[in-house]
Amino acid sequence: MTGGEHGGERGSERGGAIGRRRFLGYVVAAPTLVTAAQLVPAQLVPARPAAAAAPPVPEQAPELVPELGDLLDLNDLMTAAALPTSGLISVGIGGDGTVSFALPRAEVGQGITTSTAMLIAEELAVPLDRVRVTLADARPELLFNQLTGGSNTTISTYTPIRVAAAVARLRLLEAAAAELGAPVAGLTLKAGVITGPSGRSIGIGALAARAASDTTMRVRVELAPRESFTVIGRPHNRVDALDAVTGRKKFAMDLAVPGAKPTMVCRPPTINGKVGSVANLAEVRAMPGVTDAVVISTGVAVRADTFGQCIDAVRALKVSWRPGTAEGKSDASVLRELEAAELPLGIRPPTPFVEGRFTFAFRSNSALEPNCAIADVRADRAEIWSALKSPIVAQQAIAAMLGLPVGRVTVHVTEGGGSFGRKLFFDAAMEAAEVSQKLGKPVKLMWHRADDSRQGRTHPMATSRVRAAYLGETVLSFQQRHTSVSTDLGHGLGEIITALAARLPVADAGFAQTFFHLSQSMPYAFGVSSRLLSETDKGFNTGSMRNVYSPDVTCARELIVDQLAARMGKDPYRFRHDRLGDARSRAVLAKVAEAGAWGRPMAPGTAQGIALHGEYKSVSAALIEIDCRPETVNRPIRDGVTGPRVTRAVFAVDAGLVVNPRGLEAQMMGGIMDGIALALTAGLHLRDGHFLEASWDNYFYTRQWNTPPELRIIIMPSTSDRPGGAGELAVAASMAAVACAYGRATGTMPTGFPINHATLSFTPKPTVPPIPPSPADGLDHAR
Amino acid sequence: MPEYTFRVNGAQVTVDVAGDVRLLWVLRDLLGITGPKYGCGINVCKACTSHLNGKAVNPCAIPVSALRPTDEVTTIEGLAATSGQDLHPMQRAWLEHDVAQCGYCQPGQIMAAVALVRRVAAEGREITDADLDGLRNICRCGTYFRIREAIRAGAENM
Ligand code: FES
Ligand code: FES
Numbered sequence: 001m002t003g004g005e006h007g008g009e010r011g012s013e014r015g016g017a018i019g020r021r022r023f024l025g026y027v028v029a030a031p032t033l034v035t036a037a038q039l040v041p042a043q044l045v046p047a048r049p050a051a052a053a054a055p056p057v058p059e060q061a062p063e064l065v066p067e068l069g070d071l072l073d074l075n076d077l078m079t080a081a082a083l084p085t086s087g088l089i090s091v092g093i094g095g096d097g098t099v100s101f102a103l104p105r106a107e108v109g110q111g112i113t114t115s116t117a118m119l120i121a122e123e124l125a126v127p128l129d130r131v132r133v134t135l136a137d138a139r140p141e142l143l144f145n146q147l148t149g150g151s152n153t154t155i156s157t158y159t160p161i162r163v164a165a166a167v168a169r170l171r172l173l174e175a176a177a178a179e180l181g182a183p184v185a186g187l188t189l190k191a192g193v194i195t196g197p198s199g200r201s202i203g204i205g206a207l208a209a210r211a212a213s214d215t216t217m218r219v220r221v222e223l224a225p226r227e228s229f230t231v232i233g234r235p236h237n238r239v240d241a242l243d244a245v246t247g248r249k250k251f252a253m254d255l256a257v258p259g260a261k262p263t264m265v266c267r268p269p270t271i272n273g274k275v276g277s278v279a280n281l282a283e284v285r286a287m288p289g290v291t292d293a294v295v296i297s298t299g300v301a302v303r304a305d306t307f308g309q310c311i312d313a314v315r316a317l318k319v320s321w322r323p324g325t326a327e328g329k330s331d332a333s334v335l336r337e338l339e340a341a342e343l344p345l346g347i348r349p350p351t352p353f354v355e356g357r358f359t360f361a362f363r364s365n366s367a368l369e370p371n372c373a374i375a376d377v378r379a380d381r382a383e384i385w386s387a388l389k390s391p392i393v394a395q396q397a398i399a400a401m402l403g404l405p406v407g408r409v410t411v412h413v414t415e416g417g418g419s420f421g422r423k424l425f426f427d428a429a430m431e432a433a434e435v436s437q438k439l440g441k442p443v444k445l446m447w448h449r450a451d452d453s454r455q456g457r458t459h460p461m462a463t464s465r466v467r468a469a470y471l472g473e474t475v476l477s478f479q480q481r482h483t484s485v486s487t488d489l490g491h492g493l494g495e496i497i498t499a500l501a502a503r504l505p506v507a508d509a510g511f512a513q514t515f516f517h518l519s520q521s522m523p524y525a526f527g528v529s530s531r532l533l534s535e536t537d538k539g540f541n542t543g544s545m546r547n548v549y550s551p552d553v554t555c556a557r558e559l560i561v562d563q564l565a566a567r568m569g570k571d572p573y574r575f576r577h578d579r580l581g582d583a584r585s586r587a588v589l590a591k592v593a594e595a596g597a598w599g600r601p602m603a604p605g606t607a608q609g610i611a612l613h614g615e616y617k618s619v620s621a622a623l624i625e626i627d628c629r630p631e632t633v634n635r636p637i638r639d640g641v642t643g644p645r646v647t648r649a650v651f652a653v654d655a656g657l658v659v660n661p662r663g664l665e666a667q668m669m670g671g672i673m674d675g676i677a678l679a680l681t682a683g684l685h686l687r688d689g690h691f692l693e694a695s696w697d698n699y700f701y702t703r704q705w706n707t708p709p710e711l712r713i714i715i716m717p718s719t720s721d722r723p724g725g726a727g728e729l730a731v732a733a734s735m736a737a738v739a740c741a742y743g744r745a746t747g748t749m750p751t752g753f754p755i756n757h758a759t760l761s762f763t764p765k766p767t768v769p770p771i772p773p774s775p776a777d778g779l780d781h782a783r
Numbered sequence: 784m785p786e787y788t789f790r791v792n793g794a795q796v797t798v799d800v801a802g803d804v805r806l807l808w809v810l811r812d813l814l815g816i817t818g819p820k821y822g823c824g825i826n827v828c829k830a831c832t833s834h835l836n837g838k839a840v841n842p843c844a845i846p847v848s849a850l851r852p853t854d855e856v857t858t859i860e861g862l863a864a865t866s867g868q869d870l871h872p873m874q875r876a877w878l879e880h881d882v883a884q885c886g887y888c889q890p891g892q893i894m895a896a897v898a899l900v901r902r903v904a905a906e907g908r909e910i911t912d913a914d915l916d917g918l919r920n921i922c923r924c925g926t927y928f929r930i931r932e933a934i935r936a937g938a939e940n941m
Contacts, residue, residue, distance in 0.1 A: 246870070774844060
């Protein structure tokens with residue numbers, strides 16, 4: 001449920017014939033025009049779709065629980081959680097004719113500053129390049145409404161942003177009417193200029209003061225109808241593209257905050273180990289360029305004139321370490337823990353069945369921009385700069401740690417260099433604040449890549465066990481038991497869910513259970529289906545990596561679907577298509593089958609795979625072609641993993657109303673690359689309490705040599721008035737389709753992911769010192 | 784402290800710093816040239832890729848003492864000027880293909896792409912899939928496909 005669905009008040013409620021939806025916005029008291037809307041208008045309580053549509057849930061009825069995802073997905077929950085908020089989001093018109101808007105979300109590459117600018121440009125009829133979208137500082141009064149996650153940004157902001165812009169449009173037209181001596185109805189607003197019947201015109205900048213109000217008042221507006229859109233739905237390039245290609249785009253570490261010198265932390269050799277003692281602090285403080293060295297809760301911090309000197313200082317520190325939270329653990333021992341925690345599948349069915357058990361390794365959540373933050377902590381106040389997806393939670397946690405009132409901690413949200421869930425956590429901001437307070441100096445704190453790989457957030461290791469019973473051509477039941485190292489949802493999303501969990505028809509479900517059920521649903525008519533999650537071991541630094549549980553759960557499901565099809569002698573595409581109840585799902589699947597020439601003859605050792613995934617009110621399908629022939633698998637690449645090559649990817653997405661097709665396509669492309677990595681190459685090896693991977697030459701995210709040379713992304717036409725979520729969507733179907741293609745090419749269903757996990761393709765770097773030296777032979781590699 | 788002199792983006796600079804400090808930190812932390820990004824510090828991610836005398840290098844792996852006064856370092860900030868235009872043809876191709884997502888890797892990607900096209904042109908041949916497969920720059924946002932398209936387009940105008 002989005003605001004747009006429920007937010008409309010019928011203009012015709014007093015008996016008018018045609019119902020145009022009207023929305024409530026505000027003109028805010030200010031010297032130049034500022035208009036606003038509630039991020040989610042308070043009257044828009046979703047009509048309890050779960051309560052309305054759900055069958056009565058008897059107590060302790062686990063079989064019904066999984067279908068919750070169909071009734072009320074995570075986005076409804078996040079939208080509902082936003083209701084008590086009183087915060088407004090506002091649009092300002094400048095005297096120079098520019099329009100400004102501070103988005104209470106994090107831009108980490110997903111393109112929401114661009115789509116937001118497009119919404120404003122549409123309603124206000126101004127050129128896109130006159131709209132300046134910045135990222136709002138932490139605004140505690142927004143409560144849960146300043147959390148970037150669950151692919152929810154467009155869903156939850158689509159209507160309120162347009163309402164604020166529409167109020168501005170109305171006020172500007174009214175001011176122009178007075179100025180031009182003509183009724184509003186006789187005016188046209190185009191490209192930021194209002195023209196009257198006489199041909200006289202005036203720019204919106206010249207009206208900014210006149211349209212302003214010295215009191216705040218409520219205004220009712222209509223939104224531009226979908227048929228009239230000229231900006232929304234057309235492909236637009238990113239608003240920050242020029243800055244990105246010229247090096248002008250500023251990330252946290254690029255900011256020049258006075259006195260904030262480079263700072264790094266010497267970290268333990270095992271996960272979450274603690275400092276015992278340091279033998280040579282004074283010596284390290286005397287190293288060239290080093291200004292400070294101090295023990296903090298997570299290690300030993302060093303501050304220097306350059307990061308290069310921080311690296312040298314970290315490497316020089318002699319620290320004795322105390323054990324961490326995963327001491328002695330390895331992939332094999334965690335697998336045993338998972339097996340012990342697995343929920344039973346129940347008694348064996350009397351009918352034929354297929355079964356599979358799949359294992360998914362830990363995966364690194366690292367973005368290319370490492371974990372980093374700037375902090376300037378003074379006696380009575382603090383200022384933080386970091387790319388934060390949950391800045392309010394960060395602000396509160398930092399204030400509590402520093403012993404300052406929340407109002408004395410300013411948190412600036414900077415543009416982020418990728419996130420994939422990582423920036424829901426604010427551990428670098430906490431560390432920067434701690435160091436700055438201890439030293440009484442501003443710091444620019446950055447994690448080394450090795451820190452991010454070894455001590456950073458991971459997608460937890462998991463197993464998925466699936467059993468599907470069938471008779472003839474009918475699947476009678478489909479049971480999935482997903483067992484995972486605990487996912488840390490404690491970054492704000494968990495709080496949303498706790499607050500509302502009591503209202504949901506879920507008996508005794510914890511956070512993760514709730515999240516799991518809300519994000520998963522069964523698209524196929526497979527009789528009695530159930531999916532249950534069980535979690536174990538909180539000793540790891542985990543997080544909700546892009547698409548959270550869905551890639552693994554979907555991958556396991558789709559591999560078993562292929563097995564079922566094979567048992568019944570059916571084509572994997574037709575088998576799926578015939579069992580999909582939802583028309584949108586059938587359409588995306590049929591689209592990739594057609595566009596990807598499903599079933600075309602393929603050479604031995606190569607094959608196609610097909611898979612489906614729906615979430616965030618969107619549906620998607622992937623068709624993958626893979627080459628597993630030895631000459632391809634073993635093609636040489638220095639310090640890289642080659643392996644099977646995905647030679648073609650065809651992807652179809654129905655994300656409802658699409659604001660920016662070009663941005664949507666970009667998100668799908670990124671998700672496909674993630675899916676390829678998760679299926680084939682990207683995993684962490686846990687040995688003796690630490691991860692072996694320490695950089696990109698160990699952790700094999702998709703590289704150019706793994707990229708499909710042929711890629712086609714199809715955006716399905718949609719008549720929906722509602723946008724769906726898309727930032728994470730593409731990962732699950734892509735991973736699953738790669739796995740299915742691999743299974744069909746090799747004749748063996750893969751059961752361990754990434755597929756290359758059993759082979760260690762590198763020599764692990766030492767853990768003491770915790771970060772590698774910088775090479776000095778760069779000139780030898782000039783090319 | 785020793786002084787090191789070299790050229791950056793067309794201007795001569797002198798820095799007063801220990802000789803083993805890598806060029807990346809001299810650029811970013813001392814000279815405030817932040818286009819080259821840090822992604823690994825060990826010459827594997829290529830986010831810091833810049834040019835030295837027209838060739839692609841990784842400043843995270845070059846001690847500042849290795850530079851001579853005549854050495855010309857070009858970072859993304861100075862790339863356009865080398866083409867005598869507001870934007871280098873490769874930057875323009877990047878815009879046309881809307882390559883960047885978060886943008887963090889893109890300065891390095893563009894600098895690597897320009898060097899690749901120059902190298903291939905010097906060998907008197909066209910860019911192949913194998914050339915593109917050989918690019919080592921990581922893009923964690925997964926923009927690889929648009930990078931390939933943009934390089935081919937940018938090469939036409941270089
Ligand atoms: S930071 Fe220079 S190659 Fe990664
Ligand atoms: S655009 Fe984000 S890392 Fe490449």
